[in-house]
Amino acid sequence: MKTAVVICPGRGTYSATELGYLYRHFPGPGLLATFDRMREQAGQDTLSSLDGASRYSLAKHSRGDNASALIFAATVGDFQSIAREDIEVVAVTGNSMGWYSALACGGALTSEDGFRVANTMGTLMQEALIGGQLIYPWIDEDWVPQPGRRAALLALAADIDARKDHDLTLSIDLGGMFVLAGNNAGLQAFEDAVEPTQGRFPMRLGNHAAFHSHLQRPVAARGRAVLSPDLFQQPDLPLIDGRGAIWWPEASNLSALYNYTLGQQVTNTYDFTRAITIAAREFAPDLFILTGPGATLGGAVAQSLILANWRGLDGKSSFKSIQDDQPMLVSMGMEDQRGLVT
Known part of the structure; x- marks a missing residue:
């Protein structure tokens, strides 16, 4: 068995x-x-x-x-x-x-x-339906961890969250992906700051609220x-x-x-x-x-x-x-x- x-x-x-x-x-x-x-x-x-x-x-x-x-x-x-x-x-x-x-x-x-x-x-x-979510990877396409990239992305999210009228926080630590939750201003700021990767990220998740966040x-x-x-x-x-x-x-x-x-x-x-x-x-x-x-x-x-x-x-x-x-x-x-x- x-x-x-x-x-x-x-x-x-x-x-x-x-x-x-x-x-x-x-x-x-x-x-x-x-x-x-x-x-x-x-x-x-x-x-x-x-x-x-x-x-x-x-x-x-x-x-x-x-x-x-x-x-x-x-x-x-x-x-x-x-x-x-x-x-x-x-x-x-x-x-x-x-x-x-x-x-x-x-x-x-x-x-x-x-x-x-x-x-x-x-x-x-x-x-x-308070806020929303997006997903973005921090490991590479071969699933090899990139700890420096992870730290930089978390620091970026914290910086955005500290801005006036911006909410952004880690919603789900999902293997090699971050699911981020926030209001539209916070999510948009992150999308504007990161490089598009793998042809689909950052990916905004439709019909998702800011799950697992203070919102x-x-x-x-x-x-x-x-x-x-x-x-x-x-x-x-x-x-x-x-x-x-x-x-x-x-x-x-x-x-x-x-x-x-x-x-x-x-x-x-x-x-x-x-x-x-x-x-x-x-x-x-x-x-x-x-x-x-x-x-x-x-x-x-x-x-x-x-x-x-x-x-x-x-x-x-x-x-x-x-x-x-x-x-x-x-x-x-x-x-x-x-x-x-x-």
Whole structure:
């Protein structure tokens, strides 16, 4: 039996190629019907109708109130599809809103309550839509770390943030990428100051608010007002959060877990790189399983393992060599890899 850490993706992973993902992969109609009823009761489009649309609409499917629910459902469905007779899940982590999915996969929330949290927070963020995000790399195209470049970019962001009427801060430490959050003035100043690279960066993220920054304090407060601490319970599996802290089964302070989830997790930097580093070093799994939808987080997972010097990884070529010989990272959103773990 192989051991695995499961990684839950965040926003931006349900795109045009994922349309119909729930129809193709969700393991049972009962839970999906429950999610649909919860959406109907909230006056929202059902997941079945969104996932079953004839074409993907960026304006509709990428909205926070729709995207969060679709991604959560796809993640939980994939988690339930893992062949547990062959694979022992030893810990769960996630990126950004993937933390809500991780809480459900790890048992700290039931699937229904996890959906309630993810859908509520996605809806509140969409309603407020405070600020925005952009993404920019600090490692090179061969995934070799450039620490001087990293320091210079963080110094630039701090300089911009110090300017009058400018907000800019590190939102997600995402492997070899920085996701920056801020108001339009701060984001525009950064875009104007850096060199375009790799044909697509800096990349402004559509329908994304300034997640994981102080700008989200009103959203966090609204979340705490409508979501009860009673939703949370002791996890079944160790959970690694956006600081790299581990929440252990039967030993977690549920009040602290609630406060982190609807407080610091919303308003402070999410350190995905550290979460993966801790997952590797503390649990030493045979596999890292990235649930769907999509597989775009795979690069950030690999880069995080390189930064952790996991198994001697030092760049894209060494990762590819190990991955081609005996995969250490399985992306369930990729059909050719999904069968390795289901």
